[in-house]
Amino acid sequence: MGLLDGLRAVLGLRAETDAGRDADPDDLFGMSTAYLTMEADLGYESLDVGALCFSGVDSRDFRDAVDEVEAILEAGQEETGTDFSVTEDGHGYHWVVLADDDPEDLITSMHFAADTFIEHGYGSRLLAAVFAYRDRDGPAYWIYSFRRGRFYPFVPRDGRERDSSAEFTLESALDGELEIESEKDYWYPLWPSERGTHPWE
């Protein structure tokens, strides 16, 4: 905790400033080499889908921002071929779900979407970016936390269990390639609402 952080805490401002801090979507590009490592070295197959999780703000301006994200993705669809949809999950969080079998295009589209939120001043509403993989044991995700600016693995199993050894393998294999969250306290799960589905479904 730096001096400024300490001062913020003493004045009771940390919650406000930290929750309102903007995201830096450039980190998402770190995922492009990770795709290669995941497939070549670890035997994980890309599910060719990624998603941005954000919490909404109940205002017209925010709805305009979401509209523009959709417009930009629609315009980019011709060039990149990225399919997308905007959904809401059971927790009231919103998702931009993107599908593209070219990881580069997937990441570029995701970056566009995140950037548009930031341009509209809603960077602080971005919660996470999720990249989906699968191996023979089931799905595995890389989650990028916009709040922390770090990636961490999430391998859900039936019954809200996490496969911590698989997560450990992913962490060690991608360490150096991705900016990995070193504090496991922040490895927040994003549980799918039902088994066999993704967190955004």
Add this chain to the structure above:
Amino acid sequence: MNWQADWGLRARMFVTMFLLFALYIVFAGALTFYIGGGLWLFAVLFASFSLVQYYFSDTLTLKSMGAKTVSADEYPQLHASIERLSQQADLPKPKVAVVDSKVPNAFATGRNQRNAAVCVTTGIMNTLDQDELDGVLAHELAHVKNRDMMVMTIASFLSTIAFMIVRWGAFFGGGHGRGREGGGGGIIVAILVSLVVWIISYLLIRALSRYREFAADRGAAAITGNPSALASALLKISGEMDKVPKDDLREEAEMNAFFIIPIKSGIVGRLFSTHPSTERRVERLRELEREIQSF
């Protein structure tokens, strides 16, 4: 989504803390002057008392409230909400506890972010809808983030000493006039000084606590992006919602003559309360909501 900084709030908090510390410096000076070495006994005694309180605050508070730590299996929705809100607040996930009580309430405890616990009553979960509950949970997480437990423990520490001296000072030495010549007189002065310090610090700490509530409300609004939900939760909890009439105005018109204006607590009530009134908190949240809407 950055609304205007509340400089008034910051300034008031700063001035209050400044006054508290100025008061304590004067207090410590006066005590050493009048009773010299005797101060150390109190200081050590209450330092250890406060330390114990501080280090075990999370478990102690939960125990005293009859709260039970609950797992994600028992309360999946509650856990999921706290997880995502902590993520947004950039906090490690705190312990989650539940009190079986009909009274709608929630609190946070713990000396730092890693030992924090957020506790809600079953009553609040039944009373509020999901958005409102999220607002309340975010408010508690903001307390954790703002280190309110630490700030208030430190702020209250010397106030506790002053209180103890007032309470026990006479008992320990006042009446017997033992020890050095004139020691009795010194102790009486010390007790009087302590009394004044205790009263002033009591009021300042109450004020500080109210400012922390406002700060936590703003933090919660920043975490959820939804000031209205917290406002409506506060109104529901305080029962203000019940005052909003549900009957048609036209049917009520004849009754209007009999309506009574609720008696507002005066300035004395405000000085002594730890929480700002719901109306004032809601009014500030309304300002944030207006700022969101006017973007």
